[in-house]
Amino acid sequence: MEFIRKEKKKKGNWRNTLFFWCLIGPALLQFVVMYLFVNFNSLIMSVRAYDIESNTWYFYGFKNFESLFYDFSHLPELRYGIQNSFIAWSVSLVITLPLGLLFAYYIAKKFFGAGVFRVLLFLPQIISANILVIIFKYYADAFLPTVINDLFGTKLFGFLSQKDSQFPAILIFNIYIGFGTSVLMYTGAMNGISKSVLEAAELDGTNTLQEFILIVLPQIIGTVSVFVITGVTALFTNQLNLYSIYHKNADSHLYTVGYYMYREIQSASSYASYPKMAALGIMITLVVAPLIICMRRLSKKLNPLED
Amino acid sequence: MATKMKKKGLYYQIVIGALLVVYALIMASLFYFTFVNSCKDPWGFIQDAVGLPEQWFFLENYETIILKLKMQANVKAPIYYIEDMFLGSLGYAMLSAGGIVIATTMVAYACVQFPNFKMSSVMYFLAMFVITVPIVGSLPSEMQVIRGLGFYNQLWSAFILKFTFGNIYFLLLYEAIKGIPKDYKEAAQVDGASQLRVMLQIMLPMVKNVIGSIFLIQFIAFWNDYSTPLIYMPSVPNISVGVMSFAFSTKGEIAYEPYKLAACLVVMLPILAVFIVFQKTLLGSISEGGIKG
Numbered sequence: 318m319e320f321i322r323k324e325k326k327k328k329g330n331w332r333n334t335l336f337f338w339c340l341i342g343p344a345l346l347q348f349v350v351m352y353l354f355v356n357f358n359s360l361i362m363s364v365r366a367y368d369i370e371s372n373t374w375y376f377y378g379f380k381n382f383e384s385l386f387y388d389f390s391h392l393p394e395l396r397y398g399i400q401n402s403f404i405a406w407s408v409s410l411v412i413t414l415p416l417g418l419l420f421a422y423y424i425a426k427k428f429f430g431a432g433v434f435r436v437l438l439f440l441p442q443i444i445s446a447n448i449l450v451i452i453f454k455y456y457a458d459a460f461l462p463t464v465i466n467d468l469f470g471t472k473l474f475g476f477l478s479q480k481d482s483q484f485p486a487i488l489i490f491n492i493y494i495g496f497g498t499s500v501l502m503y504t505g506a507m508n509g510i511s512k513s514v515l516e517a518a519e520l521d522g523t524n525t526l527q528e529f530i531l532i533v534l535p536q537i538i539g540t541v542s543v544f545v546i547t548g549v550t551a552l553f554t555n556q557l558n559l560y561s562i563y564h565k566n567a568d569s570h571l572y573t574v575g576y577y578m579y580r581e582i583q584s585a586s587s588y589a590s591y592p593k594m595a596a597l598g599i600m601i602t603l604v605v606a607p608l609i610i611c612m613r614r615l616s617k618k619l620n621p622l623e624d
Numbered sequence: 625m626a627t628k629m630k631k632k633g634l635y636y637q638i639v640i641g642a643l644l645v646v647y648a649l650i651m652a653s654l655f656y657f658t659f660v661n662s663c664k665d666p667w668g669f670i671q672d673a674v675g676l677p678e679q680w681f682f683l684e685n686y687e688t689i690i691l692k693l694k695m696q697a698n699v700k701a702p703i704y705y706i707e708d709m710f711l712g713s714l715g716y717a718m719l720s721a722g723g724i725v726i727a728t729t730m731v732a733y734a735c736v737q738f739p740n741f742k743m744s745s746v747m748y749f750l751a752m753f754v755i756t757v758p759i760v761g762s763l764p765s766e767m768q769v770i771r772g773l774g775f776y777n778q779l780w781s782a783f784i785l786k787f788t789f790g791n792i793y794f795l796l797l798y799e800a801i802k803g804i805p806k807d808y809k810e811a812a813q814v815d816g817a818s819q820l821r822v823m824l825q826i827m828l829p830m831v832k833n834v835i836g837s838i839f840l841i842q843f844i845a846f847w848n849d850y851s852t853p854l855i856y857m858p859s860v861p862n863i864s865v866g867v868m869s870f871a872f873s874t875k876g877e878i879a880y881e882p883y884k885l886a887a888c889l890v891v892m893l894p895i896l897a898v899f900i901v902f903q904k905t906l907l908g909s910i911s912e913g914g915i916k917g
Contacts, residue, residue, distance in 0.1 A: 333738065336819040340734035341747055344727040347787045348750060350769070359765035416643070423640045426633065434644045437651055439907060443899045445848035445864050448888045451871045452658050455881055459673035460657045467674075493650065501907065525633035560851070564872050582763050583855055591764035598762050 362595035367588040374588075381596035393569040394577050401484070402573045406552045408488055413495045414544065420496060421503030422529050435504070442497035450561035453490050477562065484571055491557055499544050506537040542616035549608050553601040554578075574601065658885050662686075666880035685886045692878050693887055695866035697859040704861035710894070712861035713847055716782050720849075721842035723786035724793070725835060731789040732797035733823060737809075747789070748798075754790025763855075770856060779860045786846075793838045800831040840898075840906055847895055867891050 366377035388395050420438060424431040441449060458475030465473055476486040510533060518532045534541075553574040559567045565580055574597075581594055661669050662685055664677040695704045704712070731751070735744045767776075775781035804827055812822045828835065846852075850864035858865070867887050873879045899906065 333819065334741075337734050337738045337741055337743070340730045341743060344731050344787060344789045345747070347727065347784065348790070350773075351766070351785065351788070352754065352790070355762050355765050355769050358769060359762045362765050362768065419640050420644060423637070423644065428633065428637045429641055430644070434648065435907065436903065437644075437648050440651065440899075443844060443848075443895055444892055445850070445867075445895070447850050447864055447868045447871075448848075448892055451867070451884060451888050452654055454871075455661070455673070455885065456654055456657050459669075459881075460653070463674050493647075525636040529636075556851075561868060578763065579851065579855075582767060585767075588768065591768060594764040595762075598764065 359595045359598055362592050363599050364592075366592050369587050369589050377592065381593045382600070384593060385596055385600065394572045395574070397570050398572040398574040398577045401557070401571065402553055402555065402575065405488065405491070405555055405557055405573060406548060408492065409495065409548055410545070413492050414499075414541070414548075416492075417496050417499045417544075418503055418534070418541070419529075421500045421507060422533060424500065424504045425507035425533075426525075435501070438500050439497040441494035446494065446558055447561040449494060450490075450558050454562060457486050457490075480568070480570070483568070487557055487559070487562065487571065502540055502544070503537060506540040507533055510536045538616075538619055542612075542619070546609055546612050546616065549605060549612055551575075552605060552608075658889060662882055662886035662889055664882045666882060669881045681882070685882055686890065688878055689883055689886045689890055693866065693870060693890075695861055695869060701859050704866070706863070706866075706890070708861040709863040709866040712779065713863040715779050716849075716853055716857075716860070716862060717843045717846040719780065719783040720786040720846040720852075721839050723783040724788060724791065724842050725839045727787040728789045728791060728794050728797055728838070729828065729835060732794055733801055733827065736798060736801040737823075737827075751790050751794045754788075755792060755794075767855070775856070777857050777859045779857060781857070782846075782852075785856070796834060796838070797831065800834045801827065804830050837905065840902055844895060844898065863891050 363381055364377060364379065365374050366381070367374055385395075389399070390396070420434070424435050454477055457477045462473040462475055465471055476482045514532060514536075515528065518528050523531065555573055556575040556579055557573050559571060559573065559576040560579060560583075563571070565584055567576065567580075578594055578597060581590055585591065657673070660676055661673060663680050663682045665679070665681050668677050668679070668681075690706055693706045693709075695709055696702070731747050734741075735748050738744050770776050770781070770785070775784065808826050808830070809822050812826050817826070848864060850862070850868050853860060853862040854865050854868075870879075870887055871884055
């Protein structure tokens with residue numbers, strides 16, 4: 318009897334193990350090839366070069382990195398790229414994030430028109446970014462200047478065709494379409510705050526702004542930190558929709574690192590330009606990864622409830 | 625007291641409400657601008673991009689776009705028309721969203737149901753690692769691997785490329801599956817149900833709302849995505865890629881602004897319809913930390 322029970326248990330264990338591996342096997346294989354191998358290959362590629370004539374790879378040492386360092390100081394696209402990437406990140410941190418929080422609080426408090434504004438703020442996430450960009454291009458170049466000129470008697474030209482106004486216009490567009498998911502998440506987090514806490518604050522005579530800053534913000538700091546950290550991850554991959562606006566022809570003063578990299582890969586006709594881009598990718602990771610780790614530690618300190 | 629309560633937040637309402645009204649007005653003017661100008665003839669747009677058209681070309685322009693919008697990756701590549709592009713986008717969005725949802729669900733289920741297996745902890749750690757430690761800029765290497773494996777320019781490869789579990793949805797599904805009482809599973813197993821049957825007929829239907837919401841969010845994101853198809857499968861028909869190349873075209877009988885704006889509205893409509901139908905599910909399901917069941 319004992320023997321039969323053991324046999325049954327063994328059979329059951331074997332079946333469970335097989336089932337378990339069937340569940341994780343395909344995803345694990347994909348992870349090994351498309352994550353581990355891809356990143357390992359990225360390391361290898363960064364120290365190699367490709368000979369177009371003989372279609373062969375050869376060892377190139379750290380010359381790709383040397384060449385990149387040279388480009389950082391001499392190539393305007395990369396110089397502006399780094400500068401603009403940081404500007405875009407700062408703007409999202411200083412303008413988009415606080416505005417998103419203020420909007421979310423307005424919606425969470427169910428003030429006038431909250432439901433409609435919630436849908437409107439989420440709409441840019443539903444519509445394809447490149448569709449919005451096409452509309453925005455004509456809107457900023459043909460519609461807005463005419464309306465402003467008619468109203469205020471100014472002599473403005475297209476915002477995306479004038480060098481001085483191009484970058485600010487692109488930043489404003491990215492702020493405009495950047496609220497959707499974050500506002501929804503913040504609203505969800507705010508709705509999760511205990512009513513008794515808010516009622517107690519009200520009895521203590523706090524006004525709306527005090528309630529927002531002193532009660533609500535500390536309670537949702539975990540959700541906010543997720544978006545701050547995600548923002549750092551996108552620091553050097555954010556294209557600011559430049560590819561949709563200008564295709565491959567953006568002026569160098571508009572470049573971001575993300576646009577530079579995407580454009581180089583997209584325009585590559587052979588493997589020859591890949592190694593340098595792989596080296597750039599590694600350098601980006603080396604900058605961003607420690608930043609993320611520091612920010613996560615900071616976020617844990619600010620929010621002891623976070624696991 | 626009531627007046628005091630009413631007054632509370634009045635200034636906040638006025639200031640933030642005004643900002644939101646400005647936001648809404650800009651959105652409304654964007655739609656007004658797009659629709660009105662999509663109904664003009666090219667000369668009408670050049671003359672006046674603000675006012676209503678002197679003569680409406682609604683049917684003519686939209687019919688032209690539906691019949692003549694095409695996509696061609698290069699001179700030798702086949703020409704695809706709007707129905708091919710819609711089908712291509714549908715396939716890409718279904719396969720990609722399906723890949724993510726299936727992989728994430730399978731791994732999350734395995735980790736929850738077999739906590740004693742060492743690999744469960746390993747998979748959980750890997751998911752956390754991918755989510756928290758960013759490795760960016762592996763695009764060149766990824767391209768080389770994709771070309772090497774024969775995935776380049778293949779629509780079906782979207783499923784394999786997106787068959788990933790290292791994403792935020794892993795955590796949501798992990799928590800959702802973990803929250804299902806064990807009694808259901810144990811009762812089914814006493815009745816002789818296999819592991820597969822328990823998973824497909826008992827456990828996963830209980831988290832179908834979470835799975836459905838993740839699929840919907842991902843479907844919309846991939847339908848709108850042009851950068852991945854453009855770089856990994858440039859010759860596969862795709863409406864986002866097609867409209868983008870059309871937007872940059874300067875040659876041809878329809879390479880004018882009113883047609884381009886009409887194309888934008890034509891592309892926007894299906895996804896807006898999906899949004900309107902699933903609006904409550906979608907907006908209601910996204911809450912703190914992501915999605916609730």
